[in-house]
Amino acid sequence: MEKILKLNQKNLAEIANRIPCPTYNRSSIKTGIVHVGIGGFHRAHEALYTDQLLHDESITDWGICGVALLNFDTKIYHTLKEQDGLYTLIVKELDGSHTTRVIGAIVECLYAPENPIKVIEKMASPEVKIISLTITEGGYNYNEATKAFDFGNPLIQHDLEHADAPKTIFGYLTQALKLRKTRGLKGCTIQSCDNIQGNGHMTKNMLLSYVKRAEPELKDWIEAHVSFPNAMVDRITPATSASDIDYLTETTGIDDAWPVVCEPFKQWVIEDDFIAGRPIWETVGAQFVKDVVPYEKMKLSLLNAGHSVLGILGALLGYETIDEAVGNPNISAFLNHYMDVEVTPILGDLEGVNLNNYKQSLLERFGNINIKDQIDRICSETSAKFPIFILPTVNAQLEKKGSVKLAAFVTAAWAVYSLGKDESGKELTIKDAMKAALNEKANAAIDYPEAFLEIDSVFGKLKDAKVFVNAYTSAYQNIVNNGVETCVKDINTNVLNNH
Numbered sequence: 001m002e003k004i005l006k007l008n009q010k011n012l013a014e015i016a017n018r019i020p021c022p023t024y025n026r027s028s029i030k031t032g033i034v035h036v037g038i039g040g041f042h043r044a045h046e047a048l049y050t051d052q053l054l055h056d057e058s059i060t061d062w063g064i065c066g067v068a069l070l071n072f073d074t075k076i077y078h079t080l081k082e083q084d085g086l087y088t089l090i091v092k093e094l095d096g097s098h099t100t101r102v103i104g105a106i107v108e109c110l111y112a113p114e115n116p117i118k119v120i121e122k123m124a125s126p127e128v129k130i131i132s133l134t135i136t137e138g139g140y141n142y143n144e145a146t147k148a149f150d151f152g153n154p155l156i157q158h159d160l161e162h163a164d165a166p167k168t169i170f171g172y173l174t175q176a177l178k179l180r181k182t183r184g185l186k187g188c189t190i191q192s193c194d195n196i197q198g199n200g201h202m203t204k205n206m207l208l209s210y211v212k213r214a215e216p217e218l219k220d221w222i223e224a225h226v227s228f229p230n231a232m233v234d235r236i237t238p239a240t241s242a243s244d245i246d247y248l249t250e251t252t253g254i255d256d257a258w259p260v261v262c263e264p265f266k267q268w269v270i271e272d273d274f275i276a277g278r279p280i281w282e283t284v285g286a287q288f289v290k291d292v293v294p295y296e297k298m299k300l301s302l303l304n305a306g307h308s309v310l311g312i313l314g315a316l317l318g319y320e321t322i323d324e325a326v327g328n329p330n331i332s333a334f335l336n337h338y339m340d341v342e343v344t345p346i347l348g349d350l351e352g353v354n355l356n357n358y359k360q361s362l363l364e365r366f367g368n369i370n371i372k373d374q375i376d377r378i379c380s381e382t383s384a385k386f387p388i389f390i391l392p393t394v395n396a397q398l399e400k401k402g403s404v405k406l407a408a409f410v411t412a413a414w415a416v417y418s419l420g421k422d423e424s425g426k427e428l429t430i431k432d433a434m435k436a437a438l439n440e441k442a443n444a445a446i447d448y449p450e451a452f453l454e455i456d457s458v459f460g461k462l463k464d465a466k467v468f469v470n471a472y473t474s475a476y477q478n479i480v481n482n483g484v485e486t487c488v489k490d491i492n493t494n495v496l497n498n499h
């Protein structure tokens with residue numbers, strides 16, 4: 001066994017004899033991007049694209065400062081800090097092999113709860129041209145019921161009262177942009193990398209809602225000096241497991257406390273709207289387009305929704321990983337029907353995209369047995385995901401009087417899931433900011449299934465859509481009486497008979 005080397009800058013030259021490492025001079029790279037949310041996805045995606053770019057020695061302005069925003073992020077912050085921002089990316093290929101490399105694009109790290117002013121100053125610093133975000137679907141503070149920014153959130157109330165020590169992204173961005181304005185500096189780009197339709201628009205709308213209340217005189221400056229490009233981001237990035245960490249040490253002798261694992265596929269389609277300039281990410285595989293809406297729609301309603309379908313049904317059946325769920329032919333047939341019958345008709349014609357190939361490739365990606373993407377991860381925060389991944393399809397189908405049966409079935413399965421047990425009675429690990437409310441409504445749904453649809457912040461006005469409610473109620477009874485698998489088989493047979 002080779003000598004164990006701790007991953008850090010000092011050991012990098014030696015580590016480079018074992019696996020590919022950054023060959024650029026990291027100490028000469030300036031920070032051009034502040035990124036908030038340094039979880040696995042950012043490190044498998046934007047940071048990787050940027051790392052590849054920095055290998056062009058003429059590019060020295062686009063290092064990343066990784067910001068950990070929440071108390072919850074303390075572990076990743078300390079890990080990256082100890083490792084000088086370095087981490088290993090392990091790509092799990094379809095044939096079972098692994099491609100491993102060290103990524104160096106994160107050249108500094110900050111922990112917001114420890115020093116909020118430092119983060120605000122960094123975001124306001126003239127060399128920073130882009131503030132990018134992976135703050136999760138729930139992080140945008142959007143309420144589906146009111147279709148507006150949620151001022152009821154206690155953290156937002158906190159930020160309104162403590163401008164110098166904010167807790168949410170909105171407090172940070174507002175103070176940083178205010179500093180830029182008062183110092184006569186240029187604006188910047190705020191770039192969402194989250195799974196939200198029109199993620200740039202959403203970021204802008206939510207931020208301006210907050211600014212109107214917190215710093216009304218800043219609004220016009222933001223409109224004129226800050227851009228918010230929309231983007232579609234994609235790479236399946238499961239949570240890192242203890243065995244991934246052990247695998248790395250055993251096969252390379254590298255001691256990395258938090259490597260990132262991901263699938264080989266990656267995609268980033270971005271609107272070219274960067275007011276203060278941008279890295280030439282297109283040279284390393286990103287696509288810049290005029291209108292990203294069709295790509296976003298396709299990805300959210302097929303890939304992300306597909307994940308939720310597999311996750312919720314799979315969890316009730318006692319599966320732990322997505323490949324197990326899609327490996328059940330009844331479940332994969334159901335998913336195919338959902339995509340063909342309910343999603344495809346609402347997508348219309350997507351120029352330049354072959355939808356059949358795309359759907360086929362999703363089944364292959366979900367089925368990658370090496371990835372072991374956790375159903376717990378997929379089902380986490382479903383209350384924030386459902387309105388983005390599934391609801392738009394349902395609403396569009398209702399409008400055109402199309403089929404909503406399969407989505408209603410998944411919704412009913414989620415209501416049963418929210419009781420907290422799988423079909424064999426085993427406890428489910430539910431991670432959701434709305435866990436208590438979901439559980440309360442799930443219990444009420446035992447006698448009155450519609451109760452679950454009364455969570456307006458998730459379902460909006462869905463409880464008033466008779467066609468959906470009827471399909472949902474009968475699906476609920478069916479699941480309770482017969483179990484998911486029998487129901488799914490029946491649905492599959494019916495779909496085939498009707499087409």
Ligand code: CS2
Nearest residue numbers: 233234235236237304307378
């Ligand atoms: C997943 C996504 O969180 C989820 O439910 O669908 O994290 C998904 O893996 C990524 O968006 C893939 O690009």
